[in-house]
Amino acid sequence: xxxxxxxxxxxxxxxxxxxxxxxxxxxxxxxxxxxxxxxxxxxxxxxxxxxxxxxxxxxxxxxxxxxxxxxxxxxxxxxxxxxxxxxxxxxxxxxxxxxxxxxxxxxxxxxxxxxxxxxxxxxxxxxxxxxxxxxxxxxxxxxxxxxxxxxxxxxxxxxxxxxxxxxxxxxxxxxxxxxxxxxxxxxxxxxxxxxxxxxxxxxxxxxxxxxxxxxxxxxxxxxxxxxxxxxxxxxxxxxxxxxxxxxxxxxxxxxxxxxxxxxxx
Numbered sequence: 001x002x003x004x005x006x007x008x009x010x011x012x013x014x015x016x017x018x019x020x021x022x023x024x025x026x027x028x029x030x031x032x033x034x035x036x037x038x039x040x041x042x043x044x045x046x047x048x049x050x051x052x053x054x055x056x057x058x059x060x061x062x063x064x065x066x067x068x069x070x071x072x073x074x075x076x077x078x079x080x081x082x083x084x085x086x087x088x089x090x091x092x093x094x095x096x097x098x099x100x101x102x103x104x105x106x107x108x109x110x111x112x113x114x115x116x117x118x119x120x121x122x123x124x125x126x127x128x129x130x131x132x133x134x135x136x137x138x139x140x141x142x143x144x145x146x147x148x149x150x151x152x153x154x155x156x157x158x159x160x161x162x163x164x165x166x167x168x169x170x171x172x173x174x175x176x177x178x179x180x181x182x183x184x185x186x187x188x189x190x191x192x193x194x195x196x197x198x199x200x201x202x203x204x205x206x207x208x209x210x211x212x213x214x215x216x217x218x219x220x221x222x223x224x225x226x227x228x229x230x231x232x233x234x235x236x237x238x239x240x241x242x243x244x245x246x247x248x249x250x251x252x253x254x255x256x257x258x259x260x261x262x263x264x265x
Contacts, residue, residue: 034101035072036111039064041096042079044089060089064098064108072102082108090192090235091180093256099185112185115231115258131162131210132169134257136234142262145222149261153177153216153234157208166210171255173206173237177216182231189220192235203237227265233258 042063049057062084066077073080082100084092088110092098099112132155139150155173159166180190208214216236239253 035070036099036101037066037068037070038097038099039066040116041065041092041094041098043094044092059083060086062089062092062108064100070102072104073106075106080106082106084108084110087192090178090254091187091190091233093233093254113182113187114185115182115233130169130239131158131160131165131167132156132208132255133158133161134234134236134255136232136257136259138232138259138261142264143222144264145225145227147222149220149222149232151177151179151218151220151232151234151259153218153236153257155208155214155216155236155255157210157212159210168210169208170240171206171208171237172240173204173214173255174235175203177218178235179218179220180233180235181220182233183226183228188225188230191218205240222263225263227263229260229262231258231260 042065044060044062047059047061049059051057060083061081063079063081065079066075069075069077070080083106092110092113095116097114097116098110101109101111103109134153134155136151136153139152143149155171157169174194176191176194178190178192178194180192181188206214216234218234220232233256235254235256237255239255
């Protein structure tokens with residue numbers, strides 16, 4: 001005689017199998033289903049709330065313009081907001097093409113990320129007149145496996161970017177330059193384990209004066225990787241809320257830049 005637990009498991013499998021092949025995916029979501037979709041990142045924010053004990057909760061939100069419907073959350077294609085993990089949120093910026101796994105309760109997991117050349121950097125998306133330039137350069141354009149790739153990052157308050165208007169810019173900068181590397185839309189490596197938002201020793205508030213520059217440097221050891229063209233994205237800090245803006249967008253304007261290097265055998 002079949003035990004009740006076994007019978008229930010068989011019934012779930014049977015119903016799931018029939019539903020997957022008979023019903024449209026919008027009508028039935030099997031517990032074994034996995035759906036993903038493509039889209040372009042529109043913007044990202046940080047949300048704050050408190051739990052029943054009064055402790056602060058932080059959610060990392062990304063608005064994605066989906067190219068297809070989300071059957072898990074019953075979202076139509078177009079702009080939809082999802083909660084991501086902090087590690088996914090850190091590496092994503094507006095203009096990225098993403099493949100995301102749909103999860104219940106409007107959550108999502110990053111599967112692939114493709115950096116679109118020429119897409120506007122995030123500090124140009126909001127606000128438009130921010131007088132900042134961020135450039136990342138490597139000591140040479142091509143390396144062989146086993147070498148060290150050395151990078152320099154320069155952050156500049158450039159009045160020419162705001163129609164010549166000179167003003168200080170308040171920034172929160174990290175002690176270390178965080179970087180992510182990508183090959184064929186897959187993240188290969190990252191040092192974001194160094195990223196500690198709330199550790200005062202790892203963050204500093206800076207009022208960047210007109211024409212003032214701040215430099216970072218870092219290196220990436222090119223071992224245990226395959227040849228190819230790698231995208232290298234850096235992340236050095238963020239903008240505090242501007243006057244009149246809600247704190248719900250705190251840290252949503254991240255200071256990033258991207259470059260490429262070629263790695264050969």
